Amino acid sequence: MTTAVWIAGIGMTPFGRHSGKSVGELTRWAVTDALRDCGADLGALDAAFFGTATQGALEGQHMISGQIALRAMGIQRIPVVNVENACATGASAFALAVNQVRASAADVALAVGVERMNVGDPERTMSVFDSAYDVSDPEALTRSLLNLGGEVDEPGLGRRSIFMDIYAAVARNHMRLYGTTQEQIAAVAAKNHDHASTNPRAHYRKSMTVAEVLAARRLSYPLTVPMCAPITDGAAAVVVCSEAGLRRIGAAKQVQVLATVIGTGSDRDTSTFDEHLTRAVSGRAYEQAGIGPDDVDVAEVHDATAFAEIMQTEMLGLVPLGEGGPAALRGETTCGGRIPVNPSGGLESKGHPIGASGLGQIFELTEQLRGTAGPRQIAHARIALAENGGGFHRGEEAVAAVTVLGKV
Incomplete structure (x- = not known):
């Protein structure tokens, strides 16, 4: 036993x-x-x-x-x-x-x-992200980004982590395949900034509208600054x-x-999302916990960018493939929606201190299941899920972890 x-x-x-x-x-x-x-x-x-x-x-x-x-x-x-x-x-x-x-x-x-x-030293801080892909073959990263997101000429975007370019390329691929829009990505960011406004531990606590998110400084298309996690x-x-x-x-x-499962990527065709790493890891976690996606009451997912929340809600089976963006725009992932996602504000608003981020998700979900989350409390929450991913290798995250918690 x-x-x-x-x-x-x-x-x-x-x-x-x-x-x-x-x-x-x-x-x-x-x-x-x-x-x-x-x-x-x-x-x-x-x-x-x-x-x-x-x-x-x-x-x-x-x-x-x-x-x-x-x-x-x-x-x-x-x-x-x-x-x-x-x-x-x-x-x-x-x-x-x-x-x-x-x-x-x-x-x-x-x-x-x-x-x-x-x-x-911002330059030194940004440099740490350059070790989260295969440093022995940097051209492989360039090839992956071109294959996923195509070549985009965007001069003068300013300082940013390489992972903003990575997420942008994956987002453009998702937009091409499923019709996801920049407005839908902005809806995720606006929702998470609103959630974080009631979280006393969040890095950013200012609500934003979709229009304000879209009008903010551009990073790599389709991302703007409020769509991305801060340092x-x-x-x-x-x-x-x-x-x-x-x-x-x-x-x-x-x-x-109820479950905690970690997995690494594989040599598959990463131009599509149907065999994505998180989909495989979450399937093992659901089996270990004895539940399915429909049983989840609240989730914290790794939204280093707002697009990542769209992708991960699909990979976790919380919404159908290609429906992450429309679901966010309809309000399904708000604290009052069908499947609340990132009530803490997520990484893009709560913040992303890398080694602490996954445990910050567990903190939020434990408060939700205890009923002590205050204004962010999800009513009758009994099953909670966290997804925490990292790195990039051959078209997808290098590692993903999925945790399922249950209230007694």
Whole structure:
């Protein structure tokens, strides 16, 4: 019989600019809040999984980042495993903590993710994204983008991550195949900026209209700045337990981890979306959880751009293939809609501190299932889904993680 795993505690800093905080201080903030949330102390932890994707590149702290950050706050002797898996780092740390408990190797495990990306050197920060594709064959990236999105002459667009060009090319391919429009992409961004306006932990908390999103500074077509995630600092932490662990710390059963699945891409024809990586990973997650897409009440998806939300809602089966854009324009994915997506504001508004983003999704969904999400609360939410992807290789994400949570 598989060991049941429960979310006992959650903690999350506000996402935004934390120029006065170190990685260690942000870590302490999130972990302390997660332990306080479940009534546990540091001595309750049996293992910890520490996620960061950029600290090595930006600060030179490679190899033992978790051991340093966690020991500074008093976490010692227990196993500490460092996790780096591109933008899916947070979800990967969570999956490892869950599997540690499932394997009966721990009763109480911690997953924490953290980034401090605003280091005063924008060029250096942007350079970290250049390692999230195959650096041994950069021409392959150029070929992939041309094959997907065609050649577009857009001079003078200004500084941006290479991933905005990647998402733009994939978006143009989707527009060609399914008739998705720039207005539909803008509707996603406007919806998420509106959701974030009621989230006290969000990087951006200003509502925007579709017209304002479309009129903003252009990035690579069809994307404008408000459609894209900002450079963000922050941390998030989750404590997971077996039933024995819950009894040990005195926490109640509230939110159960029904599935957590990670997958990598394959050598397939990526010019179409019918065999996309997230579709395969979510199928395994639904099977593991014993549910289907129609059972999901609320979702947090990896919207590093607004187009990505359209794509992922289709890949997760929340809407039919090609219907992500029209569904967003109709309001189906708002907090009051048929299938609320990114009630937190998503990465493009809540922010995207890479190693913390996946755990920030778990934080939001746990609040939704507990009924403590305030103005963003989705009524009667019982099944929640998170999708967290990262990197780019041969036409699609290099890694995708899907998590399913259930309310007791």
